[in-house]
Amino acid sequence: MNIRTAGMCLGLVxxxxxxxxxxxxxxxxxxxxxxxxxxxxxxxxxVARDVTGxxxxxxxxxxxxxxxxxxxxxxxxxxxxxxxxxxxxTMMLSGDxxxxxxxxxxxxxxxxxxxxxxxxxxxxVMRNGNLAVDGYQRLSxxxxxxxxxxxxxxxxxxxxxxxxxxxxxADSRASHATMYLDGAVVVEMPMPFPISKTSAKRRLTxxxxxxxxxxxxxxxxxxxxxxxxPEVQQLFRSQGEITVDAGTVxxxxxxxxxxxxxxxxxxxxxxxxxxxxxxxxGVPRQExxxxxxxxxxxxxxxxxxxxxxxxxxxxxxxxxxxxxxxxTITTMGADHADTQHVPLTSQTMVEPIHVVVQxxxxxxxxxxxxxxxxxxxxxxxxxxxxxxxMLRVRLVSRATGEEALRREVRAPAAAMPLVLNVRKLPxxxxxxxxxxxxxxxxxxxxxxxxxxxLPGGKQRIRVLNNLVSELVDARARGVLKQPRIEFMNPRxxxxxxxAAGTCALALGEDALLRSQGGQPAAEAMRLLPAGxxxxxxxxxxxxxxxxxxxxxxxxxxxxxxxxTPFGSNSWKRLRKHMLPNINMIESGLAGTPEHRExxxxxxxxxxxxxxxxLIDKEEWTADKMLALWRAxxxxxxxxxxxxQVDEYYSGAKxxxxxxxxxxSLARLSEDPDFAGKLWIPFLAGKYGATPDNLFVKTVLGxxxxxxxxxxxx
Numbered sequence: 001m002n003i004r005t006a007g008m009c010l011g012l013v014x015x016x017x018x019x020x021x022x023x024x025x026x027x028x029x030x031x032x033x034x035x036x037x038x039x040x041x042x043x044x045x046x047v048a049r050d051v052t053g054x055x056x057x058x059x060x061x062x063x064x065x066x067x068x069x070x071x072x073x074x075x076x077x078x079x080x081x082x083x084x085x086x087x088x089x090t091m092m093l094s095g096d097x098x099x100x101x102x103x104x105x106x107x108x109x110x111x112x113x114x115x116x117x118x119x120x121x122x123x124x125v126m127r128n129g130n131l132a133v134d135g136y137q138r139l140s141x142x143x144x145x146x147x148x149x150x151x152x153x154x155x156x157x158x159x160x161x162x163x164x165x166x167x168x169x170a171d172s173r174a175s176h177a178t179m180y181l182d183g184a185v186v187v188e189m190p191m192p193f194p195i196s197k198t199s200a201k202r203r204l205t206x207x208x209x210x211x212x213x214x215x216x217x218x219x220x221x222x223x224x225x226x227x228x229x230p231e232v233q234q235l236f237r238s239q240g241e242i243t244v245d246a247g248t249v250x251x252x253x254x255x256x257x258x259x260x261x262x263x264x265x266x267x268x269x270x271x272x273x274x275x276x277x278x279x280x281x282g283v284p285r286q287e288x289x290x291x292x293x294x295x296x297x298x299x300x301x302x303x304x305x306x307x308x309x310x311x312x313x314x315x316x317x318x319x320x321x322x323x324x325x326x327x328t329i330t331t332m333g334a335d336h337a338d339t340q341h342v343p344l345t346s347q348t349m350v351e352p353i354h355v356v357v358q359x360x361x362x363x364x365x366x367x368x369x370x371x372x373x374x375x376x377x378x379x380x381x382x383x384x385x386x387x388x389x390m391l392r393v394r395l396v397s398r399a400t401g402e403e404a405l406r407r408e409v410r411a412p413a414a415a416m417p418l419v420l421n422v423r424k425l426p427x428x429x430x431x432x433x434x435x436x437x438x439x440x441x442x443x444x445x446x447x448x449x450x451x452x453x454l455p456g457g458k459q460r461i462r463v464l465n466n467l468v469s470e471l472v473d474a475r476a477r478g479v480l481k482q483p484r485i486e487f488m489n490p491r492x493x494x495x496x497x498x499a500a501g502t503c504a505l506a507l508g509e510d511a512l513l514r515s516q517g518g519q520p521a522a523e524a525m526r527l528l529p530a531g532x533x534x535x536x537x538x539x540x541x542x543x544x545x546x547x548x549x550x551x552x553x554x555x556x557x558x559x560x561x562x563x564t565p566f567g568s569n570s571w572k573r574l575r576k577h578m579l580p581n582i583n584m585i586e587s588g589l590a591g592t593p594e595h596r597e598x599x600x601x602x603x604x605x606x607x608x609x610x611x612x613x614l615i616d617k618e619e620w621t622a623d624k625m626l627a628l629w630r631a632x633x634x635x636x637x638x639x640x641x642x643x644q645v646d647e648y649y650s651g652a653k654x655x656x657x658x659x660x661x662x663x664s665l666a667r668l669s670e671d672p673d674f675a676g677k678l679w680i681p682f683l684a685g686k687y688g689a690t691p692d693n694l695f696v697k698t699v700l701g702x703x704x705x706x707x708x709x710x711x712x713x
Contacts, residue, residue, distance in 0.1 A: 030227075035090070035093065035223060036052055036054055036056040036220070036221075037052050037220070038050060038056075038220045039219055040071070040218055040219065043065050044065055046059065047060065048074065054087070055090070056090070057085075058084065058085045059083070060082070061080065061081065061083075063076055063081045063083060063206075068102070068163070069163065070219055070239055073102070076216075078212065079212045081207070081212065082207060083204065083206060085205075088200065088201065088203045092128050093128060093129070093195060093224055094197050095173070095195060096171055096172050096173060096195075096224065097169075097222075097224065097225075097226070098167065098168070098169045098223035098225065098226055099118065099167070099221070099222055099223075100165070100166070100167040100223075100232075100235060101118060101131065101165075101221070102166075102218040103117055103159070103163075103164060103217055104161065104163045104217075105117075105159050105213065105214060106159060106160065110211055111136075112650075113211025113212075114134060114210050115134075115211045115213045116206060116208040117166070117213060118130075119203065119208075120202065121201065121202040121204055121208055122198075122199070122200045122201065124142060124149035125149050127142055128144075128195065128200055129142075129168075134151075135211075135650075136685065137156070138157070139158055139159065139179065139186075140152070141179060144198055146196070146198055152187060154186050157246075160245075162243065162244040162340050163243070163340065164243075165182050165183065165239070166179070167180040167232050169227055169232065170194075171191075171226040172195050174226075175191045176189075177189055182240070183233040242266060242268055242270070242331055243266070243269055244265075244329075247300065248262070249261065249263075249350050249380075250380045250381055251350050251380055251444075251445060252381070254385060254438065258313075258316060259305055260302060260304070261299060261301075261303075261382055262347075264297070264298050264300060264327070265298070266296050266329065271292055273291050274331055276288045276289075276290065276331050277330045278327060278328070278329050279328050280327035283301075283327060297383060304319035306319060308662060308701070309669075309701075310670060313352065313445045313446065314447035315349065315694075315698070316349060316350045316352070317662070318349060348694050349697065351380060351697065352436070352445035353378070353435075353447050354377070354378040355378075357373065357374070357450070357451050358373075358375065359490075360452060361454060361461065361469070363466070365454070365461070368456035368460075369453065369456040370452070372419050372421055372422060372423075373432070374418075374419050375449075375451075376415070376418075377416055378414065379391070379412060379413075381414070381444070386411065389410075389436055389438050389444070390408055390412070390436070391435070391436055391437075392409075392435045392436075393406070393420065394435075395420065395422070395425070395432060398428065398429045398431060398530075398531050399428055399429075399532060404425050405420060427453045427456075427459070428531050429450055429452050429529070430451045431448055431449075432449045433447075433448050434448075434449070450492075450530055458477045458479055459471075459472075459487060459488055461488060468547050469490065470546075471488065471548055472487045472535070472544065472545060474544035480541060483536065483538070485535040485546075486533070487533055488532055489529065489530055489533060490548060492527075492530050493527070493528070493550070494526070494548070494549050494583050495548055495549070496545075496546070496549045497512050497524045497526070497535075498521050498543070498544070499515045499522055499541045499543065500515055500542045500543040502516055502540055503515055503537060503539030503541040505536070505538075507526065507528075507533060507535060508534075510526070512535075515541070521543065524602065525601075552582045552584065553585070554578060554584070554585045555608070556608050557569075557571075557586070557587045558589070579598075583604065584603065584606055584641075585603070585606065586606045586608040587608060588607075588608055590633070590636075590639050595639065599639075604678075605641050606642050606678070607632040607635060607642070607643045608646065609633060610645075610646055611645050611647055611648060611652075611654035612625055614646075614652060614653055620661075621660050622661075622664045623664075624660075625657075626664040626668060629643060629665075629679065630671070637673055642677045642680060643678070643679050644682065645680065645681050647683070648682065648695065649709075655695070658695055661695065662694055662695060665702060678704050679699070680705055680706060681699060681707070682707050682709045683708055684708070
């Protein structure tokens with residue numbers, strides 16, 4: 001068995017013997033709005049009936065009938081296997097739509113191919129609703145409106161070879177799409193446009209475009225309404241049996257030496273007790289009794305871990321481990337066997353503690369100061385350690401360094417939301433320090449995020465559009481005559497200043513701008529940390545504005561326009577027409593008059609370099625990469641604001657050296673000479689492609705941004 005450098009790769013076989021359950025009737029409410037419903041319980045023949053009577057019978061080509069916990073299912077294993085559904089015109093829906101399907105497939109099989117579960121043939125803009133496993137092994141639901149298309153993408157490889165219940169709810173009236181897996185939300189997003197009828201001519205399961213479904217399909221339901229969350233869960237519970245979650249590696253730091261524990265969890269979601277027998281190489285044979293609604297975690301072995309950071313314990317690389325073979329799980333019964341081959345994909349990393357803070361800076365914000373900080377915490381730790389330990393959350397003021405709030409939770413759940421009441425705290429930025437302590441009070445793992453308490457009143461942030469927010473309008477807010485104006489930067493990012501009249505503006509010792517009465521308003525930009533800032537005003541401004549703006553990048557200098565008649569993009573020409581609206585320049589030059597002029601304006605000069613290994617044939621080590629980062633193009637680091645590295649995408653040769661790349665980046669982020677500078681990768685489809693993307697997590701964990709590379713047209 002091929003074991004990748006990082007992690008444990010193993011297979012799992014689940015055999016359900018004699019457990020064909022008489023499932024609970026999902027109820028009349030779940031029949032309302034059904035446009036089509038295929039149970040696949042014929043068990044033979046070349047037609048699968050639409051049991052609604054609406055005439056959407058499926059014509060089968062080369063598929064096989066197999067048993068399933070719900071009766072029968074269709075098996076697909078080649079390009080020739082196809083189910084084609086009749087009367088597509090009456091399945092062409094608009095407005096609210098729900099698609100629910102039981103599917104058993106291994107998302108890691110045949111990567112970089114498109115595996116259609118249920119949907120339309122044709123171009124993306126013609127798709128009324130396509131559910132598939134995409135080339136990145138993600139569940140994808142895509143729809144178009146004849147002119148453009150959009151996709152709801154699940155985080156990573158969720159299809160692990162076991163039966164999974166996948167539901168997509170497109171609530172067009174609320175402009176919100178949600179994907180569920182086994183009754184739980186896995187991803188949701190605003191809908192840029194509703195589901196609408198298109199010109200697609202065929203609706204299929206099986207082969208389409210550049211791949212084909214490999215696995216089993218059971219009980220498809222198509223609704224002309226948006227099922228509610230309780231209805232989705234009711235449908236799952238009424239049909240579910242034994243579920244097998246994806247195998248995971250959790251962090252065990254109890255012995256002082258970090259190591260991973262590989263586990264897999266089984267749940268009985270049926271209405272009856274189940275007895276399972278579990279065995280496999282390296283796993284002692286054991287018998288498990290599961291009451292309805294209960295689960296069991298089974299240990300598979302240990303995995304060595306290497307910390308990414310030298311002074312942090314919130315991200316680890318999984319080392320090599322011996323294969324553990326396949327587990328056999330037998331659900332004991334009388335008259336039916338359902339065998340599931342469930343490989344556990346290699347896990348490259350372990351994040352013992354993962355914290356997501358809800359940003360209060362939104363298009364629609366409540367009036368007044370932020371009242372609460374909302375966060376989600378996930379702990380990848382052994383269950384017995386969670387039950388005896390404690391989660392500790394601290395808010396530490398960035399302005400004073402003092403603890404402002406503390407919350408402790410004993411025996412925390414592996415995943416839990418937390419809400420912190422911050423009504424009494426001053427507005428500004430805080431370090432959100434989240435730690436897990438063992439039963440003896442020793443810190444096992446911790447991580448830090450930024451949490452913001454936004455101001456109300458005259459300092460209230462006003463969102464102007466999706467790129468710009470007003471932080472200060474001195475005249476409108478009645479603070480034009482004040483010598484000191486406080487404002488809140490809602491995130492680490494660029495801030496734009498403008499003043500008219502006779503005045504000078506400064507941030508501490510940093511002189512921003514000087515304007516003269518009767519002259520055009522003066523402007524400046526600065527890259528500032530999140531938090532409270534004080535603008536010192538000298539003179540009598542006629543107008544004064546401060547706004548949060550995005551990074552505005554000129555890529556690259558020097559360069560020649562693609563349209564030759566435009567002439568050369570000289571520095572003189574750029575200074576007149578472009579540079580006043582830019583705050584970052586990417587360049588292959590340094591030490592020039594242009595370089596010095598730009599830095600004197602308080603703006604950023606970024607070295608543009610090629611990703612190691614992308615084109616060259618060198619063997620790259622962590623030390624060799626670190627030397628490149630510390631002296632890009634031979635420059636002195638003191639002369640640059642950061643590095644833009646081009647590029648990284650799935651299959652890129654630059655990712656052949658992911659382990660040394662990650663090590664070099666961690667060391668660079670801890671280098672005092674690189675403090676305050678940026679390492680920015682060009683990415684193409686990497687962010688969100690897999691939840692265990694070690695490279696992207698390292699970049700974000702260092703506090704750096706990334707650039708998403710998209711070609712338009």
